Amino acid sequence: MHNSRYWILKKLTILLQWFFIAWLFCSGWVLAADVEGIRVWRAPDHTRLVLDLSSQVSFKYFTLANPHRVVIDIENTTLKTKLKAVDLSSSPIKKIRGAARERNNLRLVLDMDAKVKPNAFLLSANQQYGERLVIDLFDQHAKSSVIKTVPQNNGRRDIIIALDAGHGGEDPGALGPRRIREKTVVLDIARATKKLFDRQPGYRAILIRNGDYYVGLSKRRSIARKHRADFFVSIHADAFKDKRVQGSSVYTLSQSGASSASAKLLADSENRTDLIGGVDLSGKGDVLAGVLLDLSMTATLDSSVKVGREILREIKKISKLHKSTVEHAGFAVLKSPDIPSVLVETGFISNPKEAKRLSTKQHQGKVANAIFDGTIAYFNRYALAGTRVHWMNNGGKTTGGLQVAMSYKIKSGDTLSEVASRFSVSLTKLRRYNGLAGDKIRIGQILKIPPRG
Ligand SMILES: [Zn+2]
Known part of the structure; x- marks a missing residue:
C-alpha cells in the first residue's frame, strides 16, 4: 500500500x-530575548531588581567603585522598555542606564547611591510573570541587625509572637478573582494580628515581612530566631483548581511525610516558592546537625500541635474548616527546631466567595482575632516560666501597684467547662471565683480567671 x-x-x-x-x-x-519590563522591590536589607524577559538569557554581572555601579551584561538581548519609567524611589539605585553592545548584547549599568553586594539569577515563569532575571542588591551598610534583647522585667518578659505573612514581592502566592492576591491579604491579616498582641499585656508581636517584598523561607525562620520568638505563625491563603473548594486549615510540621495527600500537595507548592529567593535554599547537609535538629524538633512539634488545636478551635467559629484537625506537612517555613510553629491557611482564595470575604477588613479582623485568641489560650496554659503571662497565671500579685488579674471574654460557642479547661482551673473554682451559680454564660461576659495552684 x-x-x-x-x-x-x-x-x-x-x-x-x-x-x-x-x-x-x-x-x-x-535565543534573542527582549527586556519587556523592569520592577523594583525594596526590602529592609536589600533591593530586588526584576527584568521581565521574553525568553531565558545568559548574563554576567560585576561591580565598579568610584562611583559605585553594578554592571549587568545580557547576551543577545534588546531593551524594549523605558528605563526612565522605572520607579527607583526608596531604592539606593540612582539611575539605570542601558546600551546595546557588540553582537546584540545589552549592557545595563546601575548607578548606586551606596555600595551593594549583588546576586543575580534567573526565575522561571509563575502564575503572574514570565521568565525573569532577578538582581538582588544587598545593602552593605545595613542597619545594625542587633536585636534589642527582651527586657527581663524581673522574670516577667513578654512572650514574642512572630507573624509571618506568606509570599511577597515577585511571589504573589495564590491568585484570586479580581486581582485579589494571597500576599496582600495575608499581610493585612498579619498586621491586624500584631495590633491585637501589642495591646495584650505580656505579649509583643513582630512581623517577619512588613511590606511587599519576598523573604526566603529559611530567612523567615532566622528572623524569628533573632527576635527570640516564642511562637511562629505563618499566614497563608490556599488555592485549588476546583473553585468550589473552601475552608481554613491549620498545619504543623511533620517529620515523616505529610498526614494527607492534600497536605503534601500544599507543602510542595508552598515550599516551591523558596526557589524565588534563589539563595540559601537547602539546609546544609551536615548529618550531626540534622540529628540534633530532629531531636529538638520533636519537643517543639508537640507544642506546635497544641497551639494549632487552639487556633483551629477559634477559626472554626468564623469560617468553614477545610480539615477539621491539625494537619501535618513538610513545610520548610515551619522547620524551626526551637520555636513552636504553625501555618494557617486562612481560606481558599481560588473560591470567589471566600476570596471576597478574605479581602474585607472585617473578615481579616476576625481571622486575626482567631489567631490571637487561639495563641493566648495556649500560652495561658503553657507559658514558660520567666514570662509575665506565666507569672500572672501563677498568682502574680502586683505590678506597678496595680492588681493584675487574667480575664477572659466569652465568645459565641464557649462553654464554662471549656474555659475552665483552657486556663487549667477547675470548674468549681472558676464558678466560685466569678460568683456563678450554674454553668450559664453569655457572649461578651467577662470572666475572671483564678490563679493556678
Ligand atoms: Zn501561601
Missing part, C-alpha cells in the same frame, strides 16, 4: 524540522 512512502515522507519532514531548528539556533535567532 502507500504505507512505506508515507513513512519516508514523515521521516523527511521530521528531519527538515530538525534542520530548521538547528539553523535557528546557530543563527542565534531563537
Whole structure:
C-alpha cells in the first residue's frame, strides 16, 4: 500500500524540522530575548531588581567603585522598555542606564547611591510573570541587625509572637478573582494580628515581612530566631483548581511525610516558592546537625500541635474548616527546631466567595482575632516560666501597684467547662471565683480567671 512512502515522507519532514531548528539556533535567532519590563522591590536589607524577559538569557554581572555601579551584561538581548519609567524611589539605585553592545548584547549599568553586594539569577515563569532575571542588591551598610534583647522585667518578659505573612514581592502566592492576591491579604491579616498582641499585656508581636517584598523561607525562620520568638505563625491563603473548594486549615510540621495527600500537595507548592529567593535554599547537609535538629524538633512539634488545636478551635467559629484537625506537612517555613510553629491557611482564595470575604477588613479582623485568641489560650496554659503571662497565671500579685488579674471574654460557642479547661482551673473554682451559680454564660461576659495552684 502507500504505507512505506508515507513513512519516508514523515521521516523527511521530521528531519527538515530538525534542520530548521538547528539553523535557528546557530543563527542565534531563537535565543534573542527582549527586556519587556523592569520592577523594583525594596526590602529592609536589600533591593530586588526584576527584568521581565521574553525568553531565558545568559548574563554576567560585576561591580565598579568610584562611583559605585553594578554592571549587568545580557547576551543577545534588546531593551524594549523605558528605563526612565522605572520607579527607583526608596531604592539606593540612582539611575539605570542601558546600551546595546557588540553582537546584540545589552549592557545595563546601575548607578548606586551606596555600595551593594549583588546576586543575580534567573526565575522561571509563575502564575503572574514570565521568565525573569532577578538582581538582588544587598545593602552593605545595613542597619545594625542587633536585636534589642527582651527586657527581663524581673522574670516577667513578654512572650514574642512572630507573624509571618506568606509570599511577597515577585511571589504573589495564590491568585484570586479580581486581582485579589494571597500576599496582600495575608499581610493585612498579619498586621491586624500584631495590633491585637501589642495591646495584650505580656505579649509583643513582630512581623517577619512588613511590606511587599519576598523573604526566603529559611530567612523567615532566622528572623524569628533573632527576635527570640516564642511562637511562629505563618499566614497563608490556599488555592485549588476546583473553585468550589473552601475552608481554613491549620498545619504543623511533620517529620515523616505529610498526614494527607492534600497536605503534601500544599507543602510542595508552598515550599516551591523558596526557589524565588534563589539563595540559601537547602539546609546544609551536615548529618550531626540534622540529628540534633530532629531531636529538638520533636519537643517543639508537640507544642506546635497544641497551639494549632487552639487556633483551629477559634477559626472554626468564623469560617468553614477545610480539615477539621491539625494537619501535618513538610513545610520548610515551619522547620524551626526551637520555636513552636504553625501555618494557617486562612481560606481558599481560588473560591470567589471566600476570596471576597478574605479581602474585607472585617473578615481579616476576625481571622486575626482567631489567631490571637487561639495563641493566648495556649500560652495561658503553657507559658514558660520567666514570662509575665506565666507569672500572672501563677498568682502574680502586683505590678506597678496595680492588681493584675487574667480575664477572659466569652465568645459565641464557649462553654464554662471549656474555659475552665483552657486556663487549667477547675470548674468549681472558676464558678466560685466569678460568683456563678450554674454553668450559664453569655457572649461578651467577662470572666475572671483564678490563679493556678
Ligand atoms: Zn501561601
